[in-house]
Amino acid sequence: MTTHRATITNIQGYSIHDGPGIRTVVFIKGCPLRCLWCANPENLTASVQIGFIKNLCKTCGRCGKTCRYDAIIPGEGYRINKDKCVSCGDCVDACYYDALVRYGELKTAEETFLQVRKDKMFYDSSGGGVTVSSGEPLLNPDFVYELFSLCKNEAINTCIETCGYVPQKAFETVLPVTDYFLYDIKLIDPVLHKKYTGCDNELILENARYLVKSGADVLFRQPLIPGINDTDDNIQRTSEFMLSFGEGGNRLQLMPYHRAGTSKYNALNQPYLLEDIKPMSAEQIETVQNKYTEYGISCSISK
Numbered sequence: 285m286t287t288h289r290a291t292i293t294n295i296q297g298y299s300i301h302d303g304p305g306i307r308t309v310v311f312i313k314g315c316p317l318r319c320l321w322c323a324n325p326e327n328l329t330a331s332v333q334i335g336f337i338k339n340l341c342k343t344c345g346r347c348g349k350t351c352r353y354d355a356i357i358p359g360e361g362y363r364i365n366k367d368k369c370v371s372c373g374d375c376v377d378a379c380y381y382d383a384l385v386r387y388g389e390l391k392t393a394e395e396t397f398l399q400v401r402k403d404k405m406f407y408d409s410s411g412g413g414v415t416v417s418s419g420e421p422l423l424n425p426d427f428v429y430e431l432f433s434l435c436k437n438e439a440i441n442t443c444i445e446t447c448g449y450v451p452q453k454a455f456e457t458v459l460p461v462t463d464y465f466l467y468d469i470k471l472i473d474p475v476l477h478k479k480y481t482g483c484d485n486e487l488i489l490e491n492a493r494y495l496v497k498s499g500a501d502v503l504f505r506q507p508l509i510p511g512i513n514d515t516d517d518n519i520q521r522t523s524e525f526m527l528s529f530g531e532g533g534n535r536l537q538l539m540p541y542h543r544a545g546t547s548k549y550n551a552l553n554q555p556y557l558l559e560d561i562k563p564m565s566a567e568q569i570e571t572v573q574n575k576y577t578e579y580g581i582s583c584s585i586s587k
């Protein structure tokens with residue numbers, strides 16, 4: 285019987301960037317890190333949130349009349365009073381113009397499975413499957429275990445995108461039902477890691493060792509942030525760390541910095557702190573790739 289639930293922001297079909305083949309990606313809310321470059325700010329907290337898209341608002345006032353908690357701010361500025369809002373979503377339903385958006389919906393593992401199973405023919409034809417992402421899906425290891433067990437019953441391939449900052453027990457829970465791990469190593473220096481993500485990386489590196497030793501199929505990934513982790517020092521030390529695993533741990537995929545998430549920071553009325561950073565050119569990205577390759581890392585670039 286299904287017992288586990290998670291707050292899910294999106295179930296996105298037909299992804300080709302989140303593991304092998306064509307995949308359906310389940311985005312689960314909640315993350316222990318606070319990476320400054322995060323492209324999914326709506327997935328950081330575990331609870332449901334309401335966003336406001338100012339340029340869609342017609343100032344019709346329906347949201348204010350609907351809200352029972354006096355949480356709508358009148359006027360033309362940001363509408364949601366976060367101190368009063370209980371994320372009931374009534375205003376989202378009341379808005380005719382899609383200017384209000386609900387981030388997150390509580391779903392059981394079984395409900396989630398029934399939705400992802402609809403894409404099974406794409407998985408079967410492409411060697412794809414289901415990926416859980418966000419955020420950090422392993423903050424909900426029991427939910428992931430249950431969802432993936434249901435997938436395994438129907439021979440659906442399973443993949444986890446993880447930042448690794450969770451107790452080792454979470455990995456132990458999901459290992460028997462997980463085919464593939466996409467594992468972020470954002471920065472190798474613990475002080476810089478803490479500066480840019482809010483947490484040091486000791487637990488992340490320990491879990492990486494544990495996963496590779498356990499024989500799991502792991503592709504390491506690195507969001508490539510200009511001026512932050514594209515330095516020679518980070519490239520060398522990340523390579524040394526990965527090479528210490530032998531063949532099981534020498535695959536790295538670079539994920540070049542982009543600014544696709546900035547509109548969501550506006551919708552949540554949160555500052556985006558990397559305003560001054562510009563995406564890298566193809567040549568700059570290739571230079572980093574070549575440096576990793578020279579160290580003996582099998583390095584690819586995410587599209």
Ligand code: SF4
Pocket residue numbers: 340341342343344345346347348363378379380381382383384
């Ligand atoms: S209901 Fe929508 S369009 Fe109308 S004021 Fe509220 S946010 Fe703006």
Ligand code: SF4
Pocket residue numbers: 334350351352353354355356364365368369370371372373374375376
């Ligand atoms: S989500 Fe509910 S409490 Fe929050 S502003 Fe909208 S109607 Fe009010």
